[in-house]
Amino acid sequence: xxxxLNWRDCPFKFDRSDQIHIWLLPVQNSEQLLQFLTKEExxxxxxxxxxxxxxxxxxxxxxxxxxxxxxxxxxGKSFHFKLNQYGxxxxxQSNIFFNVSHSxxxxxIGLSQAIDLGVDIEKIRLGLNLSQLAKRFFSEKExxxxxxxxxxxxxxxxxxxxxxxxxxxxxxxxxxxxxxSGFSVELRPGYEAKLIxxxxxxxxxxxxxxxxxxxxxxxxxxxxxxATDFTLNLWSGKNFTEILP
Numbered sequence: 702x703x704x705x706l707n708w709r710d711c712p713f714k715f716d717r718s719d720q721i722h723i724w725l726l727p728v729q730n731s732e733q734l735l736q737f738l739t740k741e742e743x744x745x746x747x748x749x750x751x752x753x754x755x756x757x758x759x760x761x762x763x764x765x766x767x768x769x770x771x772x773x774x775x776x777g778k779s780f781h782f783k784l785n786q787y788g789x790x791x792x793x794q795s796n797i798f799f800n801v802s803h804s805x806x807x808x809x810i811g812l813s814q815a816i817d818l819g820v821d822i823e824k825i826r827l828g829l830n831l832s833q834l835a836k837r838f839f840s841e842k843e844x845x846x847x848x849x850x851x852x853x854x855x856x857x858x859x860x861x862x863x864x865x866x867x868x869x870x871x872x873x874x875x876x877x878x879x880x881x882s883g884f885s886v887e888l889r890p891g892y893e894a895k896l897i898x899x900x901x902x903x904x905x906x907x908x909x910x911x912x913x914x915x916x917x918x919x920x921x922x923x924x925x926x927x928a929t930d931f932t933l934n935l936w937s938g939k940n941f942t943e944i945l946p
Contacts (some may be wrong), residue, residue, distance in 0.1 A: 705915060705937035713771040718815040719896040720927060722772075725912060726764050726808040733942070734763040739778050746912055757803040760941065765810055766943055767802055767944060770850035773797055773814055789874035796871060811924055816931055819872025820914075821864045822922040829857045839866075840885040842898060847888060854890050857921075862888035864923040865911055869896065872909065872925040886911065890934075894923065 705725060715722070723759055737742060749755035754826040770773050773794065782790045789875035791797075798813040802821045811820040835844050843862050850858045865886040873879055883901030887894060899905035910929055924933070 703933060703935055705935045707935040708938045711936050711944075713768075715772075715814045717932065718747045719928065719931050720934060721811055721813045721816060721818055721924065721931050722934045722936060723820065723924060724764065724768060724810040725917075725922075725935070726760060726810070726814070726941045727939065728753075728760045728806050728808060729754050729940075730801065731759040734759055737766055737778075737945075739781070753805070754799060755840070756945050757808065760886045761803050761810070764808060764941060765799065768810060769797065769799065771813075771944070772909065780917055785874055787874055787876035787878060789871070789876075798937075802831075802867070802871070802922075806878075807920065808916070809922055813926070813931075815873060816822075817874070817927040819868045819870065819922070819925045821867035821871065822914075822916060822920055823864050823867070824858045825856055825859050825919050826919060827856060829859075831855055833857060837883045840882045840898070840900075842885040843888055846937055850889065857890045858888045860921040861890065861894070861913075864921045865894060865896075865913075865925070868925040869909070869911065870899075870922040872927065896925075 746755055746759050746798040749758060770777065780792055782792060784790055796814050798817050800811045800819045804822045805824045807822055809820050809822040811818045824862045835847050839862060847855060847858050864879055869884065870879055879901055883897035884896065887897050894904055894911055896911050897908060909925055909927055911923060911925045912933065914924055
């Protein structure tokens, strides 16, 4: 699996149309970043009652704004995010594709100039009733896979599935109009990450593909793209403020 590169070395451009750039950013210094948000975004941030959720929103939104500026030469706060009918954000330029996820201490952002995509990162949380959750949200095939796993591998298997399914739902941009039980992903540790069944849309297997992403200890992460194959450039570092204007 590819390793993360230091974001100081990022050229902030795509060399090929099949590239997706993934950014892994720590949730920190949120109060210093407020200056990069619009008034509406600051009002939205102030509505969060839980500080950790507020911090995640601020870092994710500022990082996305900065990256869109650097990659696509957009002007500061002059561009606004819009939502499609299912709630997926976009900006009014046909060659800009992005998606954002965050969980606890980390924000994950995917960017492309030609490929629609979805990303997800999740912290592996212990003490959950994984079997009950799987029966509620997973397909029959995924439940069977999970039940076959040894107890020591069930948490990894569950969060493999969760991140891969979330990334797919987000990539399609249709929210829960796509039922979570209407498609299946490989979740078994040691097996290749992939879509294995899309009963909600039989043609999707020929159009969309899935890859795992290297994640911090205790996390799982994945990306889904509207392409039969794509290349990844992975960027990360310890201090997000290094890429600020």
